[in-house]
Amino acid sequence: xxxxxxxxxxxxxxxxxxxxxxxxxxxxxxxxxxxxxxxxxxxxxxxxxxxxxxxxxxxxxxxxxxxxxxxxxxxxxxxxxxxxxxxxxxxxxxxxxxxxxxxxxxxxxxxxxxxxxxx
Amino acid sequence: xxxxxxxxxxxxxxxxxxxxxxxxxxxxxxxxxxxxxxxxxxxxxxxxxxxxxxxxxxxxxxxxxxxxxxxxxxxxxxxxxxxxxxxxxxxxxxxxxxxxxxxxxxxxxxxxxxx
Numbered sequence: 369x370x371x372x373x374x375x376x377x378x379x380x381x382x383x384x385x386x387x388x389x390x391x392x393x394x395x396x397x398x399x400x401x402x403x404x405x406x407x408x409x410x411x412x413x414x415x416x417x418x419x420x421x422x423x424x425x426x427x428x429x430x431x432x433x434x435x436x437x438x439x440x441x442x443x444x445x446x447x448x449x450x451x452x453x454x455x456x457x458x459x460x461x462x463x464x465x466x467x468x469x470x471x472x473x474x475x476x477x478x479x480x481x482x483x484x485x486x487x
Numbered sequence: 488x489x490x491x492x493x494x495x496x497x498x499x500x501x502x503x504x505x506x507x508x509x510x511x512x513x514x515x516x517x518x519x520x521x522x523x524x525x526x527x528x529x530x531x532x533x534x535x536x537x538x539x540x541x542x543x544x545x546x547x548x549x550x551x552x553x554x555x556x557x558x559x560x561x562x563x564x565x566x567x568x569x570x571x572x573x574x575x576x577x578x579x580x581x582x583x584x585x586x587x588x589x590x591x592x593x594x595x596x597x598x599x600x601x602x
Contacts, residue, residue, distance in 0.1 A: 402590070411491075411577060412530075412593040458529065474520075474545060475591060477529035 370395045372461050374478035381449050381485055389444040389481045391459030399461050401442040402475065403433055406456040415457075418442060429453070449485045456480045489514045491594035493578050499600045500568055508563045508597050510578030518584030519561040520545070520591070521553065523574040530577065536561055537584045568601040575599075 371394045381387045393399055400419055404412040416427025423435045433444045442459060460475040491512045500506055512519065520535040522545075532545030536555040550572055552564040561580075565572060576597045581589040 404593070409596075411595040412579075414590050414592065417590060474532045474535070475530070477531075479527055479529045 370461055370476045372459050372476050372478040374457075374459055374481045376481050377479070378482045378484065381483070383451050383485050383487050384448050387446050387449040387453070387483065387485070389457050389459075389483060391442045391444065391478060392440050393442060393459070393461045394440065395461050399442075401433075401435065402460040402462075403427065403431070403442075403444050404458045404460060405429075406458065406480075408455075412458065415444070451485050451487055454483055454485050456482050489592075491578055491580055491592055493576075493594040493597050495597060496595060497598050499602065501602050502569055503567050506565050506568060506599075508565075508576060508578075508599070510561045510563065510594060511559050512561075512578075512580040512592075513559065514580065514582075514592070515558065516580035516582055516592075517558070518582070518589070518591075519555065519578065519580045520584075521551070521561070521563050522577045522579065523547065524577060524596075525574050533563070533576075535584065568599075570601050573599060573601050 373392045375390055402417045403415040405415050406412050415431050416425050418425045418435045426432045431446050433442055435442050458480050459478045494509045517538045521533040522530040524530045531547050533551050534545050534553040536542045539555055539558050542553050542555050555561055578594040579591040581591045
């Protein structure tokens with residue numbers, strides 16, 4: 369079975385400080401990993417994805433994520449947080465092929481992490 | 488502008504009154520999907536469609552119907568809504584569904600309240 373865990377419901381950080389939003393995954397085979405952001409009253413916006421290759425993936429708005437196969441993690445990072453980064457962040461995973469009980473094309477989402485950046 | 492649109496954005500209705508939430512994409516995507524978002528549960532897939540006239544159940548299909556008569560449209564139908572279907576609904580699309588690397592693009596969401 370494929371799954372994603374976001375161990376922190378909330379992350380609070382001061383503006384200008386680095387931020388990390390954690391994600392761990394479980395998948396059969398090589399994972400395809402995604403980060404989405406949801407601003408208040410808006411839909412999910414794609415931030416970045418890991419398919420293969422370099423373990424450090426760069427995405428939109430200065431975000432990056434580090435894929436760590438041994439720790440089955442895909443943490444989202446930003447060197448210097450902005451107040452405007454405050455939002456709900458979702459990690460998601462897809463396996464390379466449909467496993468037993470899964471639905472083709474489905475993204476498995478974590479529960480989300482609320483990031484608050486204070487001035 | 489490439490986008491996924493949903494209508495209505497907000498809807499309050501009563502138990503048993505049939506409703507349809509529309510979803511349309513202008514990117515010529517083959518794959519479309521409906522998710523519902525509930526606090527503490529993340530997003531769960533309701534139905535998906537690999538292409539025109541090809542639809543299948545997701546993880547939580549009970550109480551919902553879909554159709555895919557045209558490539559761009561993928562309406563979600565609640566024949567007899569119940570209060571447990573109060574949720575935030577998202578439509579998503581991607582170029583193809585079978586390729587895991589494809590990015591899914593989401594609509595703005597429809598907040599449904601069933602009284």
